[in-house]
Amino acid sequence: MAEENQVKLHGIWASPYVKRVEMALKLEGIPYEYVEEDLRNKSQLLLQYNPVHKKVPVLIHNGKPIAESLIILEYIDKTWKNGPPLLPQDHYKRAKVRFWASFVQQEVRK
Ligand SMILES: N[C@@H](CCC(=O)N[C@@H](CS)C(=O)NCC(=O)O)C(=O)O
Numbered sequence: 616m617a618e619e620n621q622v623k624l625h626g627i628w629a630s631p632y633v634k635r636v637e638m639a640l641k642l643e644g645i646p647y648e649y650v651e652e653d654l655r656n657k658s659q660l661l662l663q664y665n666p667v668h669k670k671v672p673v674l675i676h677n678g679k680p681i682a683e684s685l686i687i688l689e690y691i692d693k694t695w696k697n698g699p700p701l702l703p704q705d706h707y708k709r710a711k712v713r714f715w716a717s718f719v720q721q722e723v724r725k
């Protein structure tokens with residue numbers, strides 16, 4: 616795989632936050648390497664890549680880590696144009712999608 620296309624995802628299989636990133640990568644047709652974490656024994660790489668929250672998902676693109684699923688989705692949307700856009704171009708529709716994504720996130724936390 617060329618250096619400029621190196622994509623890795625640290626996750627756990629049961630996480631809805633990780634699932635949404637996996638879905639976006641698949642929708643865009645982006646090949647990636649998946650690293651399953653053990654949250655009871657987090658890898659040194661996870662702690663290094665996400666020192667603030669120490670959570671998955673973390674996407675690493677060409678060695679540069681990005682944390683927080685919604686931020687990762689926005690990054691994927693802006694960086695790759697292989698598949699359909701993840702967010703609508705229309706600003707109002709985009710705001711509505713963000714609202715519901717945020718709502719789902721809050722509900723999952725409860
Ligand atoms: N706001 C984060 C939430 C991520 C999150 O809560 N991940 C959980 C797994 S579902 C985690 O890594 N927990 C480890 C911990 O709390 O130490 C996101 O959207 O990515």
